[in-house]
Amino acid sequence: MSVPASQAWAVTRYVLKQKLLRRKQYPLVLMLEPLLRCNLACAGCGKIQYPAHILKHNLSVEKCLAATEECGAPVVSIPGGEPLMYPHIAELVEELVKRKKYIYLCTNAILLKEKLDSGYFTPSKYLTFSVHMDGLREEHDESVCQSGVYDQAVEGIREAVRLGYRVTTNTTVFDSVEPLRVREFFDAMMDLNVEGMMISPGYSYEKAPEQQHFLGREKTIRLFSQILSNKKKGWKFNHSPLFMQFLMGKRDFECTPWGNPLYNLFGWQRPCYLMQEGYAASFKELMEETPWEEYGHASGNPKCQDCMVHSGYEPTAVNATFDSLSGFKDTVIATISGKL
Amino acid sequence: MNEDQDLQNWVPELSEELSLAHVIDLAVDYRGDVTVIKHDGSVAVGYMFNRNANGATPSISLMTPGGVEQPLSIPYADIVNIKFTGRDTAAGKSYAAYQDRKQKEQAPNAGSDQ
Numbered sequence: 001m002s003v004p005a006s007q008a009w010a011v012t013r014y015v016l017k018q019k020l021l022r023r024k025q026y027p028l029v030l031m032l033e034p035l036l037r038c039n040l041a042c043a044g045c046g047k048i049q050y051p052a053h054i055l056k057h058n059l060s061v062e063k064c065l066a067a068t069e070e071c072g073a074p075v076v077s078i079p080g081g082e083p084l085m086y087p088h089i090a091e092l093v094e095e096l097v098k099r100k101k102y103i104y105l106c107t108n109a110i111l112l113k114e115k116l117d118s119g120y121f122t123p124s125k126y127l128t129f130s131v132h133m134d135g136l137r138e139e140h141d142e143s144v145c146q147s148g149v150y151d152q153a154v155e156g157i158r159e160a161v162r163l164g165y166r167v168t169t170n171t172t173v174f175d176s177v178e179p180l181r182v183r184e185f186f187d188a189m190m191d192l193n194v195e196g197m198m199i200s201p202g203y204s205y206e207k208a209p210e211q212q213h214f215l216g217r218e219k220t221i222r223l224f225s226q227i228l229s230n231k232k233k234g235w236k237f238n239h240s241p242l243f244m245q246f247l248m249g250k251r252d253f254e255c256t257p258w259g260n261p262l263y264n265l266f267g268w269q270r271p272c273y274l275m276q277e278g279y280a281a282s283f284k285e286l287m288e289e290t291p292w293e294e295y296g297h298a299s300g301n302p303k304c305q306d307c308m309v310h311s312g313y314e315p316t317a318v319n320a321t322f323d324s325l326s327g328f329k330d331t332v333i334a335t336i337s338g339k340l
Numbered sequence: 341m342n343e344d345q346d347l348q349n350w351v352p353e354l355s356e357e358l359s360l361a362h363v364i365d366l367a368v369d370y371r372g373d374v375t376v377i378k379h380d381g382s383v384a385v386g387y388m389f390n391r392n393a394n395g396a397t398p399s400i401s402l403m404t405p406g407g408v409e410q411p412l413s414i415p416y417a418d419i420v421n422i423k424f425t426g427r428d429t430a431a432g433k434s435y436a437a438y439q440d441r442k443q444k445e446q447a448p449n450a451g452s453d454q
Contacts, residue, residue: 046430049371049429050429051371051372051373051387051426051427051429053403053404053405053408054387054403265403265408266389266390266403278391278392279390
């Protein structure tokens, strides 16, 4: 298992509580975007194309905390934009830690060493730096459209690990990847002593400049089967094993679009982290007034047909673990054996 | 060229074939500022991030450069037209630009013999 027992238990307790309350739709991870600006312009990213007055804006810490309370999820992921450019990031993290939220601060790590050296953060079991790494040096720098970023990120990871922080990597897989290179990349990341790795197929954001290299479903399954077959024992993934089996085509899941709700300066994004079809003013409005039946693979919505991204399917995998004895048994066996 | 690139600087001519509701749909998907012209003669400039087409009073939500904290809500009924006046920030060429730059880096002396 690549997360501390306390985190696994907190999530388990939360899910069991939702089951006891007979809630069918509940969030697992709040995606909190305190800003939309970034110090990179990656080809596959559709998150940062906004007018300057939007990019300059920062959510207040108070609004971030209010959204966290409103949502109630035990895990808060802070993407963006680049959250280390958010001027109140230290205060936000401190407040979330006080509230015992498990934080994944999603960063490209360009500023990580600088912030760590400046004493911005304190190591905590609640705080994980989730570093965007799309492959080894050549592939990563190509993906982020800037040379030298891989080396900066590695330097940041080393420093964070040395100082005792929890560190994971977050990798988007595009159709141009070589499975063997991805396996080499996993070895390299584990050599850096990261706690675990996250991988997901890319989603074709309508606004991303690069549209050619996103994966269709069959290709995703083929590629992930090649990458993850004969998984090495030393590789640790920050995912439910059932989600990884889904990526390999061994399981069929439906999307849980409300599992990872997104809050940013526009409000609560409908219907999910990836698609932008309007905003709700409150979390309650998002949950109660979004026509969920219009989304997900089974809905036939063309925008959902190729999507196998973790923000929609990891919550399904977590639910599958608790929904039946066989789901629980399969999760335990895969976790203990390390086999997918 | 994508649809958004075509929309920049577009001033829609509303007609039976081109409804205001359709222009609003395009505007909410547009990654640049728009200018909303209202029946009372006033205009509002900003980023349209939302619309509620199905409520009792259909309306749009606009973030203006000076009022990000308090977005404007403008009923459809008050709107005469919407101009796509701001730069389309999603008309991205960053990947192409990166590839060009990369090619130049890999062939620094290309053309020096000429």
